[in-house]
Amino acid sequence: KANNCTLTRILLKLSGEYLGGESGRGFDKQIIENLTDQIIEIHNTGTDVAIVVGGGNIFRGARSAGLDMERVTADQIGMLATVMNGLCLQDALERKDKKVRLMSAIDIPSFAESYIKRRAVRHLEKGRIIIFAAGTGNPYFSTDTAAALRAAEIKAEIIIKGTLVDGIYDKDPNKYDDAVKYDELTYTEVLVKELNVMDSTAISFCRDNKIPLYVLNLKQQSSLYNFLQGEHHGTLVYN
């Protein structure tokens, strides 16, 4: 179980939808302003920050646009969408004078560095923020699984999933007034209760590799900073 006051390296998972704000589409200026301020706030305390971005604000896998598309092709478009988000986030952080490296799981060298684990770790050691794009580079996976995989590779102590809700609920809080939020859960409970946190591949990976996950509402000012200072408002998932 993670003690949030001693964390030195975190992996922040951002869905594409988060970047899209209210509409969940495209880029929301206010969201990106607030998000980058918060990332910088924790990075300035000396915490290593790696980010995995999703792509749902631009393209939503095989379901997107109702097209009857081959799954692999749709997933490739989805992975490219995450590269766009990575470029956007890199730009937004650089405009606030941070050193950032966008690393892609697919080779697209004129846009981003190709992902090499040792190089990623070196960037962190040099005080750079890294953004991992293109998920795992493989179709049939999600960026949640990419977050779990990269967290294991770079030895992040926790995955923080930034969302627009306060944590994990027993049912959708946007649909049900009596939805109850969990403060803590085990991975097995998440799988058994089929809670909508991350896909089961990502959850199993985190359980097998003992990587804790914290789900928090990123829209709150200083939510990341406060979490690292020991506050607990979201939901912690662990083995």
Ligand code: UDP
């Ligand atoms: N994707 C993929 N392999 C990966 C990660 C992502 O094929 O390793 C594709 C998949 O189509 C997915 C899309 O990229 O739907 C966008 O990622 P995701 O849905 O995880 O983004 P989020 O929901 O976090 O915005």
